Amino acid sequence: MEVTIKDIAKQANVSIATVSRIINNKDEGFSLETKDRVKKIIKEMDYHPNSIARGLVTKKTSVIGLILPDITNPFFPEVVRGVEDTANAHGYNIILCNTDDDEKKEKTYFKILRDKYVDGVIYTSAAALKDKNIKILTDGEIPFVLMDRYIENQTIPYIHTDSERGMYEIVNYLISNGHKKISYISGPVGDVVAEQRKRGYKKALKESGIEYKELLVRHGNYKVNSGISCMESLMESGENFSAVVCANDLMAVGALEVLKVKGIRVPEDISITGYDDVFLSQITTPKLTTISQPKYDLGKISAEILIKLINGEDIDSREIKLEPHLVIRGSVAKRSEVHEDSSNR
Amino acid sequence: MEVTIKDIAKQANVSIATVSRIINNKDEGFSLETKDRVKKIIKEMDYHPNSIARGLVTKKTSVIGLILPDITNPFFPEVVRGVEDTANAHGYNIILCNTDDDEKKEKTYFKILRDKYVDGVIYTSAAALKDKNIKILTDGEIPFVLMDRYIENQTIPYIHTDSERGMYEIVNYLISNGHKKISYISGPVGDVVAEQRKRGYKKALKESGIEYKELLVRHGNYKVNSGISCMESLMESGENFSAVVCANDLMAVGALEVLKVKGIRVPEDISITGYDDVFLSQITTPKLTTISQPKYDLGKISAEILIKLINGEDIDSREIKLEPHLVIRGSVAKRSEVHEDSSNR
DNA sequence: TTGTAGGCGTTATCAT
């Protein structure tokens, strides 16, 4: 049988109340002498408080839920690490939940986490979060934050990187290298982040007086295979372009693969860009020019905000926007006049 | 205030005992009629049992701990996914713990998980697990399994892939391609898996009558950087070799990078092999010939075994060995006679 | 400074 607070109390000839005060580091309610004695006995008997029992009365479990689409997506491990390290440093553990962007799974996890009385949850989803689902958490008065993605018309804090700006910058970089016909492989239609990035793409084009052509854009799902099919579709379209910007690195990898197979040189013939700066982007040939997101920090800050919320502290603003930055590697070439001519109407 | 079993009981004019029986799907202790009535009220009042309170009496929490070195290592996400999917399918959630192979962190996590009364833990570590630490779990009578790595002289179940055999096969593949001078970039000295793989390397050499030369081996830490430094060291050694086999893909990526910088062609000049078949190995140039481990299954089966243990079921044997298999891609070339001659003494 | 006792929300053992 496990040794309980009762055993310690008996052994030390004090009440369990006193023991409780001591293990909770209260600064009143016992003499220094009894404190030492009790502590010694606790050590001798290897007593450790039962978190469950404690949780039942305090309503705190010291665990937070971490909901994301798929840990297998190379974007997430580093984010998760940021969350876990931070949570841990504050005495929390994390329950990891993979939803595959499936609303049903999300809902189920919400309920489970609520029933398990987690102290808070960090939520990332590409799917639009329904109010009805949010209610599961809010009714349970469980603090939560949105990470990476966000939901409109809500007051829930969210931490993300400025996707529109990131995409804006990399497209501008392309333009400054002489590119004018720029294809775009986007994320899914309806995905909030995908929309933001596309907005950055459009904005950059517009500012340079380049017309946005629907025919030059394709919609993938952030996975390698969709990068492949989008690139193939682009090639077969007969449209002319000197560069293709992808909404994430994985799709860029797929696009790269297609061009390699077709014997089209990157970046000499066509330039390609990624987004996220996942490790993969450093080992493709050529290495991907991409936009770097502070992934670890994204997780870290999300955890910090959540913990503040849990502690009832104020947070400065609902939105925390981290800044992305351009990482120039080898997948973009200057568009020379010669090529320019040959590809003009 | 949350609605409790008491509220339901009152509303339904029954005792909490009856409600309890109903929510736990007992097959006695209530009439069909009251069952329906209670269930209806439960739904109306949106009642959900408090897992904490339940856990306090049942001693079950439906959560399992998952301890691994670093989720950021691309080998793990898929394993974790296998664990999570399986756990979830059986009604369990997972608490993720990153240890960085730090014994102190491991010990701390052991204690936390024990205090949180997790139902079991899956443990992966490169560090030698001390008996004293194991005791934390065994004393708490918490079932656990070893995943990927194992500990000698213990009776703890472990699930792993046959590292010795995997390495044996890939080295044989090299030999069958005419390679005789084969360098080896190993994992850390003392790491159990590293030892197993090295054993496979030695065995293959021996069977083909090739002498094992300490001068041809280096020890890294499974990370890209160590692959780089090991490869550099190998190049500077002046030793002659036509192939280098790496104990994992990440180090192979590092090695590849060094050769690329030096203008040495892979596989024409030197062949390289990886191990693990992490996604990265498909996008290097050339693509890595490597050994594939069933990563998802590793996680899945580990979870299944653990759950059996939790349920008090018998498991067939202490050791479950999954089979690795050779994946031939483009980083190994036939060693032609010409090269052979030039590199012979 | 210390102890008593109630309560947290369940499950489970007895009765009835």
Added chain:
DNA sequence: ATGATAACGCCTACAA
């Protein structure tokens, strides 16, 4: 088929 009630292990007023 039901209902009281005692745990489960801890925290926390409230007393002493």
